[in-house]
Amino acid sequence: MDEKIEKIVIDTLIEFNEELQNDLLRNPTKKTKLYGVTLDSLALVSFITDLEENISEEFDAEIVLADEKAMSATTSPFRDVKSLSAYIKSLLES
Secondary structure, X not given: OHHHHHHHHHHHHHHHXXXXXXXXXXXXXXXXXXXXXXXXXHHHHHHHHHHHHHHHHHHOOXXXXXXXXXXXXXXXXXXXXXXXXXXXXXXXXX
């Protein structure tokens, strides 16, 4: 499941970057930084929306990534692809 989620996050980043044209997102990996480095707050919201839709389609499960739990976490799940993938996995498992 980990690799599948990570692939969805990366594929969504690649797709999202087609309109964003950010050089830092040209070849994303699990270490690719997200919020604050490559995505500003508006771009992050758009990316999250796209990602929630892709996760929903793939796993037939509705998740909300920008919830109170994520926003109040000591360490943001939006810092890189790896942390976001782990957060998505925890949501899908709960």
